[in-house]
Amino acid sequence: MAPPARFQEIIDSESKIEPSDWMPEGYRKTLIRQIAQHAHSEVIGMQPEGNWITRAPSLHRKAILMAKVQDEAGHGLYLYSAAETLGVKRNDLQELLHQGKHKYSSIFNYPTLSWADMGTIGWLVDGAAITNQVMLTRCSYGPYSRAMVRICKEESFHQRQGYELLIRLCQGSEEQKAMAQDAIDRWWWPSLMMFGPNDSDSPHTEQSMAWKIKRVTNDDLRQQFVDMTVPQADYLGLRIPDPDLKWNEERGHYDFGPIDWEEFWRVVRGSGPMNRDRVEHKKRAWDEGTWVREAASAHAAKQQRRAA
Amino acid sequence: MIASGPQGMAAKALSPEIAELVSYGDDNLVLAQRLGEWISNAPELEIDIALGNIALDHLGVARALYTYAGEVEGEGRTEDDFAMRRTEREFRNVLLVEQPNGDFAHTIVRQFFFDVYSQILWSGLADGDDNTGAGIAGRAVKEAAYHFEFSSSWLIRLGDGTEESHRRAQAAVDALWRFTAEIASDEWLARVSSVFETAGLAIPDDPYQRVGGRDGYHTEHLGFLLAEMQWMDRAYPGLEW
Ligand SMILES: [Fe+2]
Numbered sequence: 001m002a003p004p005a006r007f008q009e010i011i012d013s014e015s016k017i018e019p020s021d022w023m024p025e026g027y028r029k030t031l032i033r034q035i036a037q038h039a040h041s042e043v044i045g046m047q048p049e050g051n052w053i054t055r056a057p058s059l060h061r062k063a064i065l066m067a068k069v070q071d072e073a074g075h076g077l078y079l080y081s082a083a084e085t086l087g088v089k090r091n092d093l094q095e096l097l098h099q100g101k102h103k104y105s106s107i108f109n110y111p112t113l114s115w116a117d118m119g120t121i122g123w124l125v126d127g128a129a130i131t132n133q134v135m136l137t138r139c140s141y142g143p144y145s146r147a148m149v150r151i152c153k154e155e156s157f158h159q160r161q162g163y164e165l166l167i168r169l170c171q172g173s174e175e176q177k178a179m180a181q182d183a184i185d186r187w188w189w190p191s192l193m194m195f196g197p198n199d200s201d202s203p204h205t206e207q208s209m210a211w212k213i214k215r216v217t218n219d220d221l222r223q224q225f226v227d228m229t230v231p232q233a234d235y236l237g238l239r240i241p242d243p244d245l246k247w248n249e250e251r252g253h254y255d256f257g258p259i260d261w262e263e264f265w266r267v268v269r270g271s272g273p274m275n276r277d278r279v280e281h282k283k284r285a286w287d288e289g290t291w292v293r294e295a296a297s298a299h300a301a302k303q304q305r306r307a308a
Numbered sequence: 309m310i311a312s313g314p315q316g317m318a319a320k321a322l323s324p325e326i327a328e329l330v331s332y333g334d335d336n337l338v339l340a341q342r343l344g345e346w347i348s349n350a351p352e353l354e355i356d357i358a359l360g361n362i363a364l365d366h367l368g369v370a371r372a373l374y375t376y377a378g379e380v381e382g383e384g385r386t387e388d389d390f391a392m393r394r395t396e397r398e399f400r401n402v403l404l405v406e407q408p409n410g411d412f413a414h415t416i417v418r419q420f421f422f423d424v425y426s427q428i429l430w431s432g433l434a435d436g437d438d439n440t441g442a443g444i445a446g447r448a449v450k451e452a453a454y455h456f457e458f459s460s461s462w463l464i465r466l467g468d469g470t471e472e473s474h475r476r477a478q479a480a481v482d483a484l485w486r487f488t489a490e491i492a493s494d495e496w497l498a499r500v501s502s503v504f505e506t507a508g509l510a511i512p513d514d515p516y517q518r519v520g521g522r523d524g525y526h527t528e529h530l531g532f533l534l535a536e537m538q539w540m541d542r543a544y545p546g547l548e549w
């Protein structure tokens with residue numbers, strides 16, 4: 001069978017494409033872009049939460065937060081490895097991120113301004129990530145789909161921990177409740193934007209769906225997320241900052257108000273509140289670490305010579 | 309030449325039964341807090357993860373020791389009472405662990421000095437008569453061995469690697485050596501010297517040493533570390549998180 005026909009057969013039969021299989025150049029490029037963006041998001045996402053590690057209000061919370069940020073670093077590593085199966089190098093991908101040529105999830109371009117943000121990010125941001133990633137466990141590319149299975153388990157744990165943090169605040173003092181409400185007010189709309197533009201404005205969706213990289217459209221994922229999240233907000237006693245939000249009996253879904261796509265594109269294009277800080281932080285850490293990485297390779301080379 | 313506090317300046321003394329538990333708890337908490345500052349700042353992802361894991365281990369040891377100290381004391385004090393509600397003068401950690409991260413070489417040298425100390429300390433306590441204490445020590449000694457593996461191998465890489473890394477590693481040793489009297493013993497010196505030999509690093513000639521951590525007579529860095537760590541508990545007293 002000719003390689004393109006074989007590729008199509010694997011896709012049609014819901015099997016997985018593996019690194020050694022033939023694949024169309026567009027498929028490979030789309031995956032590299034998507035997996036790299038995903039990896040960068042995990043790594044950049046360490047910053048907004050890392051921002052609270054030294055200030056966590058109790059040792060128990062400090063331990064949970066530290067472990068969570070470590071998990072995100074681990075997700076970054078698995079995903080860079082998944083991308084490397086497509087013939088690219090982690091350092092080159094990071095370089096593209098530093099140069100601003102690669103994107104990461106725009107949600108991380110917002111600042112974390114209170115302790116409640118740690119709960120809200122776990123609940124909403126990890127929650128939105130899971131909605132997307134559960135779909136990606138069925139992605140046609142084997143290494144990506146397997147990375148997602150592993151990552152999803154940890155993300156569900158993060159989501160529960162975030163929600164549990166908010167329960168504590170919402171059952172606490174007036175100040176704590178106000179802190180939680182302020183956080184959902186700031187994070188709600190950016191979380192909905194995590195699913196990307198409306199399907200009508202998402203030119204790549206059709207091809208990605210045909211290749212079974214993507215299995216559900218942006219708008220359907222967003223709807224799933226809203227349907228899952230609204231009852232959770234109710235349980236917390238938090239108000240979702242959307243006057244149009246209401247249950248639609250006929251559709252069997254929640255209706256919600258229009259998303260501010262101007263804000264979305266402004267942040268994607270680099271003018272969100274924290275875009276510059278995030279990339280500069282990452283570049284600074286990388287540049288300051290150059291001498292360390294050089295020392296490690298110089299030592300390894302010397303060791304090899306000594307052994308020879 | 310040992311510089312310590314003026315005589316009689318020890319802060320409110322801890323009761324003798326819990327003094328050691330709390331002092332070692334403070335060492336581990338303060339070091340965990342410092343290592344936590346590295347997260348998202350490390351030279352590469354693998355190092356970020358390793359430093360975070362080490363921080364989590366130290367934090368775990370601190371929590372176990374505080375909790376146990378609270379039980380021994382029997383006045384209902386919790387881990388957070390020890391961590392969040394004591395002042396700079398009441399902390400009993402050695403001065404080494406409160407020193408700022410500096411560059412990666414400073415962090416590695418600080419960690420290495422402390423890891424050698426921890427290995428000796430915990431292996432001495434792991435087969436004591438006190439079951440809970442021995443349990444904590446038994447876990448801590450295993451973790452310390454893994455931390456030592458990380459810090460000593462990095463120290464060797466830095467000492468042996470490039471001219472720059474060697475210069476930075478030696479500069480870190482020179483800067484931190486003055487905080488080692490509180491943790492040094494003959495065995496400590498022997499283990500440190502042996503790694504230094506492989507790494508091509510030298511023990512400084514300068515005999516000056518600064519001590520006082522165990523009496524609550526700290527360097528000026530600890531106050532800022534505590535201010536950051538304790539601010540939420542102090543800003544919202546009595547709340548549950
Ligand atoms: Fe993640």
Ligand SMILES: [Fe+2]
Nearest residue numbers: 072126155158
């Ligand atoms: Fe996560």
